[in-house]
Amino acid sequence: MKAAPMILGGRVATVLFAITICCQQSLAYTPILTIHDNLVRWDLEEKTRDQPNIIEGSVEFFINRAGTHDVEDDGDGTGGEFDILRHGFRAWEKLASSNIDFNDLKLTDQTLAIDADETNVILFDDNNYSGIFPVGTGVIAVTLLTFEEEEYSGVLDGNITDADLVFNDRDFDFGSNIEGKFIKKPGTDQSKGLGFQIPIDLLSVATHEIGHICGLDHSFQQNVVEEPISIRYPTLFPYLYSGDTQARSLEQDDIAGVTELYPHDEFNDKYNGSISGRVTMPNPDPDEAPIPLFGVDIIAYQNGAPVVSTITRTNGVYRMYGVPAGEYILRAQVISPANTGLIQEVALNFQSEYYPAAGLTSDASAITVIAGRRRSNLNFETASDVAPDFFEPNDNAGAATDLAVDGPRMIHQFYREGDEDWVRFEAQAGHAYRLTTDNLSVFADPLMDLFGADGETLIASDDDIDANFGNLAPRIEFTADTTGPHFVRLADVDDFFGFGTSFEFYIQDLGQTDMFDANLDGSIDAMDLLEYAANWGGPTKEDRSPRVQVNSKFLLEMIRNLKGN
Ligand SMILES: [Ca+2]
Ligand SMILES: [Ca+2]
Ligand SMILES: [Ca+2]
Ligand SMILES: [Ca+2]
Ligand SMILES: [Zn+2]
Structure with a gap:
């Protein structure tokens, strides 16, 4: 939406x-x-x-x-x-x-x-x-x-x-x-x-x-x-x-x-560094020089959050000043042609990627910025936005890409009409998981569906965290009933594809303990069982915590857990 x-x-x-x-x-x-x-x-x-x-x-x-x-x-x-x-x-x-x-x-x-x-x-x-x-x-x-x-x-x-x-x-x-x-x-x-x-x-x-x-x-x-x-x-x-x-x-x-x-040179030499490089696309004629891209958004992330970003100039060169010392992951993505007032024509028809040409943060090079120093030649050579993007083909459960829980972030985008991107991950029964999309590009509005081991049984679905607040990123939190593979399907709500549809996806394990610790007193004991029993109203009744589905199966798990203690 x-x-x-x-x-x-x-x-x-x-x-x-x-x-x-x-x-x-x-x-x-x-x-x-x-x-x-x-x-x-x-x-x-x-x-x-x-x-x-x-x-x-x-x-x-x-x-x-x-x-x-x-x-x-x-x-x-x-x-x-x-x-x-x-x-x-x-x-x-x-x-x-x-x-x-x-x-x-x-x-x-x-x-x-x-x-x-x-x-x-x-x-x-x-x-x-x-x-x-x-x-x-x-x-x-x-x-x-x-x-x-x-x-x-x-x-x-x-x-x-x-x-x-x-x-x-x-x-x-x-x-x-x-x-x-x-x-x-x-x-x-x-x-x-x-x-x-x-x-x-x-x-x-x-x-x-x-x-x-x-x-x-x-x-x-x-x-x-x-x-x-x-x-x-x-x-x-x-x-x-x-x-x-x-x-x-x-x-x-x-x-x-x-x-x-308006740089304050003395301060910047002491605390900040700079990052620079160039963004190009391969020339259709391999004998010719690569084509420089203008207006490409280059973003430096720390722990998944954008810290500094800038755009490339007409010769494809970007320079980021005032970058606090630290380690960064760089990503290239398009800016919005609707929001741009730039007189020059902005490059759009390329794919978002981490530096260098990576679709996973674990394949990207972490860039260390040192105060008073310049990091240069961090160059991107991007692919066309309508060429198969990272992890393709991945259009059904059978072709899903494996992603580690608590592992890297991955970039998805929809390169053609009807593109679906499937991801497979291993879940443990009784653990709660958070599936997050983040850092959406300008036209991205992905829909997330979660399926069980057969790749067909729908467990949960989400469109936007908060559309009224401009947050179109879907996110699902759920507790796994079974140990084994689970599948995520990502597709665009409006079947948009091409530039501007990229976003990040990653999975976190939220752990098990506080799920059984129903009264949140730090220990798992019979009092928690009482708390859950009080909330139990049949197989579909939800506990006050949206993470926990209180049903007979869950209570059995809980009893087993207590016995183990
Ligand atoms: Ca005036
Ligand atoms: Ca794709
Ligand atoms: Ca796909
Ligand atoms: Ca006044
Ligand atoms: Zn303004």
Whole structure:
């Protein structure tokens, strides 16, 4: 099931004299690039020319003194929304690995906040004065970044000259409390515009938009974590759910991005390293050089969680800065063509893989990053997205790929219509298992079915952990009734195939003991039997724990277990 989240930034692309206005959308900690492949950033030292909106190394911002009625303030440009915005700027300023500076927010009467006038203005727009929020838009806020795009000498290319930030105050209720709770100003209308029950967290939106102001594009990294959040993503993730405060805190991906733009060299030499390489596809003509791929998302994972990611440039080269010392698994995957604002055509028709050309993390090379050092030549040579992917043929139980429990992660993708990927694993009766899909690519929406030893008896099925929260990863937890092989079938819900359908899959053994320890007192004894007996209501009655099916067979197991003690 695919849900439609709200979009944080619309794409605006207007060309003025050698200048492009845009709020780009793309994936990965991604610097915004000019068409000449140069970084878009503030020239804080004003090396090329004197800029009116940079004062002694700080970028100067104004906010319209009206603010928003949603949030109570002190009436003098302090408190409320004014301080929340200051807080958002500070989140980016205070990072140890980078140097970006903003002035203390000043007040203005200016209402024109979408003008490349070299005055940076923040405005809450409650009547679409700006003209950038058509009726029914899901856009919460827009940052309009104007930068030089030079054809010839290249001295100014990529320099930001103006950044304006407009909040959609007509459609969204903004919540105010920096301490974490959502507080509406008393007496204000709760059903503004789209009328969400819970307001949008203003600090989350502000921190996200200020990331764009720094010169960062969107990042699409997200992964499955424990409930109740269930999904984690960086501040520059392009979507925000009402009531979500995750974007307030900068993730390593955001930090690495701003570190590339404004590096604090001394700090980085001490704590961070860098990773670089090139992504290519074999040339159909073997006598010709491999084809470089542009816009490929390269992600560095630690313990299955994305830490830093970036995209390749037009020559196929990627460089990740600000990577904390440690060990990483690298993966290449596509970015979303729908979310990209890049002018250049992004490469899509290749398969996701771990470095180097691996479908299992156990076949991948772990990359050790050492502070102050560069790891280079970590090159990917990828296959076509419609060539049989890793582990094929695996379209039925008989052809299933064996996967070790508590073993590696594997990458699956659907290379043709109707592709099914089957996995076989050994389970032990009485053990609980968790089957997880994670780090879904942009169009991936897999469906997971679990079968018993015959490969036909359906035990469980799952589509999404939480579609309402944008988490389309299926996950199954179950307790094995029998010792022996079990089968998992993975197939796309909508029969999508090709690029963007990749995801990771792995299996964990959750163990046996706490299953029998029904009253959770740490020991397995007759009291647990009583507890289960009290819950027993026939062969299908479920215990309060979703992991345990209390039925006659289970109780027998339990008695056997007790005898063994
Ligand atoms: Ca106010
Ligand atoms: Ca402006
Ligand atoms: Ca496949
Ligand atoms: Ca298959
Ligand atoms: Zn955005």
